[in-house]
Amino acid sequence: MSSSSRRQFLRHAAAFSSLGAAGPLGLSLATMGQASAQSASGGYQALVCIFLNGGNDAFNTVLATDTDSWGHYVNHRDPQSRDANDSSTSIALMSPGTAVNASAAPGSPERLGGVLPIASARSTHAGRQFALHPSLVRSKQLYGAHRLAVMANVGPLIRPTTKANYASDAFAKPAKLFSHNDQQSTWMSFSPEGASEGWGGRIGDLLMSSNGSGASADIVQRSFTCITPGNASTWLSGRSVRQYPVGMASIPGLGAKYNNTRYVLGNADLYNAVKSVMSTSTSNNLFTKAHQQVVARAVQASDLLGAALPSNAQAPWGTNGANSVWNDPLLKYTNTAGGQVTNGLALQLQMIARIIEANRQGAFGIRRQVFMVNLGSFDTHASQNTEHNERMLQLDHALAYFDSVLGAMPGGDMRSQVTTFTASDFGRSFTNNGDGTDHGWGAHHLVMGGAVQGGEVYGNFPQYSTANANGVFSSPDQVGNGALLPTTSVDQYAYTLGKWMGVSNTDLLSILPNIHNFNSSAHNVGFMG
Helix, strand or coil, X not given: CCHHHHHHHHHHHHHHHCCHHHCHHHCCHHHHCCCCCCCCCCCCEEEEEEEECCCCCHHHCEEECCHXXXXXXXXXXXXXXXXXXXXXXXXXXXXXXXXXXXXXXXXXXXXXXXXXXXXXCCHHHCCCCEEECCCCHHHHHHHHCCXXXXXXXXXXXXXXXXXXXXXXXXXXXXXXXXXXXXXXXXXXXXXXXXXXXXXXXXXXXXXXXXXXXXXXXXXXXXXXXXXECCXXXXXXXXXXXXXXXXXXXXXXXXXXXXXXXXXXXXXXXXXXXXXHHHHCCCCCCHHHHHHHHHHHHHXXXXXXXXXXXXXXXXXXXXXCCCCCHHHCHHHEEECXXXXXXXXXXHXXXXXXXXXHHHHHCCCCCCCEEXXXXXXXXXXXXXXXXXXXXXXXXXXXXXXXXXXXXXXXXXXXXXXXXXXXXXEECCCECCCCCCCCCCECCCEEEEEECCCECCCCEEXXXXXXXXXXXXXXXXXXXXXXXXXXXXXXXHHHHHHHHHHHHCCCHHHHHHHCCCHHHCCHHHCCCCCEC
């Protein structure tokens, strides 16, 4: 090998190995264990979690707009409605039907116009009226088409909890409430920061035996059951499956360009030689041999998926002939300032669509998959109006894009086979902190898919109230700063999604640690068909 080739090899090998535990090499020694799996019945199904990092302001995402609720909302979101001397910026959205003021500042409530009314026919919501954020225009259309539902006031709970329970030090509550890292972990794993397994990964453990066939079945089951084009997370980690992080636009590997003709390392012979060096060893050291096995599996996984992945510049997930994902108009949304910007969330969902298509073409024989994508910057302590509106624009565009792509897949409409749902650290405070909101607890979430019983608000939508002079809210659903006390647990949310995926009741009871504390008739919240 020439000195220049050796230097090139070392650069690429270093880049590949630097992925560490978050990359393909993170197929750890634990993947050698065998899952206690069950067979999935039916055809292909997938869960896609959109995690809204930072804590989404649910009060401005899904709103109660009946007269009583709206009065309390304005009291706390627009302090000037109560005190003309209050200098806080209003973060109250405009009431339904309010016309857009095109001369107002971009992102301001006046510029956005009124919130978007949605209907609910459930008797528990009699007398209530609801709406979505003004920028969730396409989401409202999906709601009207019965492919999107609202799950109201979800959050981590040990057992059903009242305000009196919350006030009692002796009552069991989730650890480290209101902490970003701990509540992200609790949402994903039911434990604060430091947990090693999430309920998405555990669902993957239970269903992985239905995936793959032939010589590559083991790689397919352990590597391709749980995949993320976003950030590695606890949620996708199981006991036997290990989340497989891929790029937003390509599959990481040892420098190979998977077009069967060109290799970054120079040529196919050199590439194969590098794979052999990195995945074999004459050492008798058990740890060295185990490491080489992990490397070999990682390289094989990258080769398998990279070779099968269809081009991004292909309909329906891309524009035919687009020379870059960053220039593809399908992946662009109109931002708060009116510009056309590539939506990173849509790009992650595009990768998922391409992976689903690779499997549909017969590459892997996968029947169940679990995916996770991320959208960040929801920690809106300040600049709430513009920052939250920007996130809503991204979310709205990405949901509509993914729904459209799944509906036009080459093999037929896949919308009933893929369910997409949102999750977040926590909701936010009802009160205005001056130009934003503080950390909360319960939050409303969106669930999308053809199998979703859409066009409805599920769960118990909270009652709003106005704090008294001591800052105490009279509503049974609001605690300090008006944060929501959850009425549906993450366990119930997960149970409903897991049941749709085909996980048995017995197995769901084993992976959802608090579900037994809730009445069995309420385990399934009902938003899935």
